Amino acid sequence: MPAPDFSKFSCPVPLRDYPHIVMGHGGGGALSRDLIEHVFLPAFTNPLLDRLGDSTVLDMAAELAGGGQLAISTDSYVVRPLFFPGGSIGDLAVNGTVNDLAMSGARPHSLTAAFIIEEGFSIGGLVEIARQMAKAAAAAGVRIVTGDTKVVERGHGDGVYITTAGLGIVPTGLGLGTEAIRDGDVVIASGTLADHGMAIMSVREGLEFEAEITSDSAPLHGLVAAMLAVCPAIRLLRDPTRGGAATSLNEIATLAGMGIEIDEQAIPVRPVVAAACEILGLDPLQVANEGKLLAIVPADAADNVLAAMRGHEHGRDAVAIGRVVEGHPRMVVMRTAIGGTRVIPMPLGEQLPRIC
């Protein structure tokens, strides 16, 4: 993907003739108001946000009637570059928080969005980020109901950092949690691993492959709803973002006090992604995903869950990749293609900084 050309973007209304962010845009006065009215409101408009209060009041009584619970999550997004094949910081900031909510079984309801913008950043770039956030929010069925904008001096940021917080409604009757995990449960991956991290990395390293590597950034709550519809007894859901599947699997094993056994040959990785990992010396299990989930499912429900996943656009390549075992508690072990085994350790840090 070529780098976006901001000269093509234009603000709906001139922003007092500033083509770039100045410190005053973060001052809370008329310039801040300009930025909100000409960049954020046109993209995010809805009756709750448009009131522009310091806080927004939501009537959740009907949503929570009958015993529903409220899920809340937050993440800061500092991905570099801001635009990459298959996505941008804008859709990541929506999908990442939507997915954190979805992993608790929640239907996403509302988002907040707070921007820390570096002095000198182009207003056109900000308009495009807001547009991509709005598109992702619409696709995920959530509204951005309140927000904030701060500006920091040149050299104290990196274009834009976005922090979203999300609210979701968890239906009654779910038993998601590590306590429920049992010997013999099946570990399912919803699709190919490592696409997001390698998309970012291929841009940063300027790698060219025959096929483009694109981020898998996507909202997963619809997939989760389809899975829970056929099996409300799903044990646990995790989205393997920073640190990749290796981190999520180790967290699950540790919290559950059980072992996890993975089949190397079952791990789905696109050939071009596998090639890129090979070139860069990266383990696909440690690379970030932004539109995939791992599920721990009772063995007798695994086929039904897999069938439901494969019927959903974000689960078409779903596959069982391993199982929960009583042996080697709190350890993740891989059965390799040549019949050996090796331990998959908890990564110390992320191989690729600022991946999300």
Next chain:
Amino acid sequence: MPAPDFSKFSCPVPLRDYPHIVMGHGGGGALSRDLIEHVFLPAFTNPLLDRLGDSTVLDMAAELAGGGQLAISTDSYVVRPLFFPGGSIGDLAVNGTVNDLAMSGARPHSLTAAFIIEEGFSIGGLVEIARQMAKAAAAAGVRIVTGDTKVVERGHGDGVYITTAGLGIVPTGLGLGTEAIRDGDVVIASGTLADHGMAIMSVREGLEFEAEITSDSAPLHGLVAAMLAVCPAIRLLRDPTRGGAATSLNEIATLAGMGIEIDEQAIPVRPVVAAACEILGLDPLQVANEGKLLAIVPADAADNVLAAMRGHEHGRDAVAIGRVVEGHPRMVVMRTAIGGTRVIPMPLGEQLPRIC
């Protein structure tokens, strides 16, 4: 106040021997977990946070029974310096969001906290910030229920940026909103103005005064509850942070389509703060506050509301500073000490960048 000496702070447990933040602390792996377990959990511990899920599930049914509504708010905090007389980015990140909730009449319930930390920042400094956040959260009666930590390279941040989002419960029967504002309503300030902004400024400029100028950073929900107890018909509440009282009053006048008239002599400003403003050429009405509110109150209830405010620790110096008028709609006008009038315009930007 002398600059804090981080050599006196210590982590509860060694953080794999890193005295400073490294990129891996933001990678989602074992180093991130170390940071969470040794810095954030000891400060913020509660059963919901301690589960360390990607999202936290709250049971709000009882809280919202009987028609209560949910208030939600978010703010990023980029204040410089991180520690200042009377506060720090830590308590600001709690009080600021608590106050945004309180201005909708809400009782604050829960906070999320997301940190963007610059590589090389001292772990001791982070421990102290977390400690001050925890202290402020305890004072405000809220729990930090979920969070996130990202690390950016040296030169792409400024120590720490914090984004909090807050949930609060709005009781039934309130009519807060600009629609309710009437000719003759009284404008009340809860205390002296411009303390926070001038505390920051005096540190940045190295000014020395006979009396120290300290930030007014404080949670205001208790004061709001005391006010609403004597007058549920309070029209509107605003906390004059960035852009100061001038910005809040202009916003109120614009949204209500009414004029506001302020008496110069009634505006409460501490003498040392007035002197500092004078030296730096700043208008106290445009300087930020972090523990004050403006209230629009029906004229016949003003005395009762003022009495209730003065009985509360954060409203002792509450005073009526003006009134709502039908003349000059959408304009704020000040009656000066010598009997003239002048327009108080909406400030263009903040006179002092990165004040919160």
